[in-house]
Amino acid sequence: MQLKELSERTGVSPASIKFYLREGLLPPGRSVRATRAEYGELHVSRLELIQTLRRVVGLNIAQIGSLLRMADDGVPRLELLAAVQRTVLGLDDVGREHGDVRTPAGDAVVRFRNWPDVPSDARNSLNAHLALMESLGVPVTDDLLDAYSLAVDAIATVNISATTAPEDVNQLIMTAAVGMHLHGQLILKLLALAHASHAIRRYETEA
Amino acid sequence: MQLKELSERTGVSPASIKFYLREGLLPPGRSVRATRAEYGELHVSRLELIQTLRRVVGLNIAQIGSLLRMADDGVPRLELLAAVQRTVLGLDDVGREHGDVRTPAGDAVVRFRNWPDVPSDARNSLNAHLALMESLGVPVTDDLLDAYSLAVDAIATVNISATTAPEDVNQLIMTAAVGMHLHGQLILKLLALAHASHAIRRYETEA
DNA sequence: ACAATAGGATAGTGCTCCTATCCTAGAGGC
DNA sequence: GCCTCTAGGATAGGAGCACTATCCTATTGT
Structure with a gap:
């Protein structure tokens, strides 16, 4: 062709x-x-x-x-x-150049959900985003974060088990x-x- | 000034x-x-x-x-x-020109969550999006949709009660x-x- | 007299994602 | 042999977006 x-x-x-x-x-x-x-x-x-x-x-x-x-x-x-x-x-947009970032709230999420406590792009991006929200005066309460993370945890569970990786x-x-x-x-x-x-x-x- | x-x-x-x-x-x-x-x-x-x-x-x-x-x-x-x-x-991107759209899945979400059964931009956009996923061969099971909607329902509840509308x-x-x-x-x-x-x-x- | 300014018109810039034109060299059909 | 088609390379053009810059006139405080 x-x-x-x-x-x-x-x-x-x-x-x-x-x-x-x-x-x-x-x-x-x-x-x-x-x-x-x-x-x-x-x-x-x-x-x-x-x-x-x-x-x-x-x-x-x-x-x-x-x-x-x-x-x-x-x-x-x-x-x-x-x-x-x-x-x-869009995890590339913020805070990836500052190396690993931690926020109390981000750490708490990981602990609460019992997710593996390892640095990752997703985690850095989350922490940077929490810092951004803080700096813009948008409050993120622990309760809210807990509700969010509980929800996405459930979603990810359903989601990942439905995934099969193709060959190509x-x-x-x-x-x-x-x-x-x-x-x-x-x-x-x-x-x-x-x-x-x-x-x-x-x-x-x-x- | x-x-x-x-x-x-x-x-x-x-x-x-x-x-x-x-x-x-x-x-x-x-x-x-x-x-x-x-x-x-x-x-x-x-x-x-x-x-x-x-x-x-x-x-x-x-x-x-x-x-x-x-x-x-x-x-x-x-x-x-x-x-x-x-x-x-970004609810404007799809399917707003076709008037009200309904999908079985979209209707089911509304029924399950006991949300008010009225047409809205959000609802049309959701239905259009479900149709798009269908057409692209990305499966959305009812279980998954249920997990999603349960999650966002919880989030919206926390979210809306924390909102106070400013004057300006x-x-x-x-x-x-x-x-x-x-x-x-x-x-x-x-x-x-x-x-x-x-x-x-x-x-x-x-x- | 003169520097400063508002507002209007118009053009240019930098970026992204293409789209078009031109070119040469080579191959196949008539 | 000649004509048409094609690949690939170079280069330019174009459209959309969000500005940015220049020039203009009229006016005003100093």
Whole structure:
């Protein structure tokens, strides 16, 4: 299959494919001759992955590139999944440059839920976020944090047991990224609905 | 206070202030003379609101403008809060143009949680999102949805009782938007940590 | 007389994500 | 042999966003 056919099969314009090749998101095809290159199913699934990561998950080119380069470099799966999580849930934005951060509240969460007490990106990001909320004057009571963490603990339990890791790396990133993004959004939307519902209830009671 | 002083007090460049004036985000000052305008504390707090909405919450100019215009038009507070919720939690992105949508799962959530059975943006957005997940082949079991909704119900209960609405409209939007955004992010980060913790546990058990 | 200022118009900047054009060299069909 | 097609490289263009800068005129305090 050559570039034009790859374009037709994936619905991505030839110009964009060339762009992705330049950016290193898409590995080059097997160069048959000077003016002919052969692309395979791997390129199709890779392009679909790129499209989904852009349009559904909303990552930018640099983020996609970094993820894909890790995959191509044969980074271990657990590490890769951690990177996907960081990128998709936006754990990279705050406080990662300050090394490990601790907050009393963050430590408390870990203790209460009996989660393993090891530093991680997720934990640093949480602690940085708690510090940010503190600094912006948004109170986070221990009760609230307890309710939150109890909830997500239950969710994670259900969530992780329903996960089976696929063989193909493209597929792995796809399911992990899409899953994390969609579940994250789902929770946000449910929270919005719950919030709105409670607000209506309260409004009705007061009226 | 004139433009320059307003700029100095808020740390926003005069050029940006003029830009916000042009875009209608900032109401014009009281024109004392042809070359002199008077700005007040309201402009200061409005500018701070704009800054926070941009840099912390991450809204774009159009979204901020639409929210602020509603506030200036004296839209009722409940409606305004609903708009803030839509904007901050990204409920506008899917399925709002198709009118009211229903999904069996979405209905089930409302019934299980005994939430008021009325159409709302939050509900439409949830249903559209469930449909999207369905179409992308990401399964959402009733069990999972039940765990999610139980969790957010608990959170919303804690959350809403801790909320007191401020007098000033700028302040109202500020606290609502910042609160919703930060709490949403907090949940996402907690979920990430919970997920990572459970993954470590499982990995340790298997190893 | 002169520096300073408001507000209006208009253009430019930096970033991101493409999209288009041009080029050369090579291969196959007629 | 000639024409068309193609890959891949270089380079430029374009659209959207959020500013940022420049220039202008009219006006005013000093």
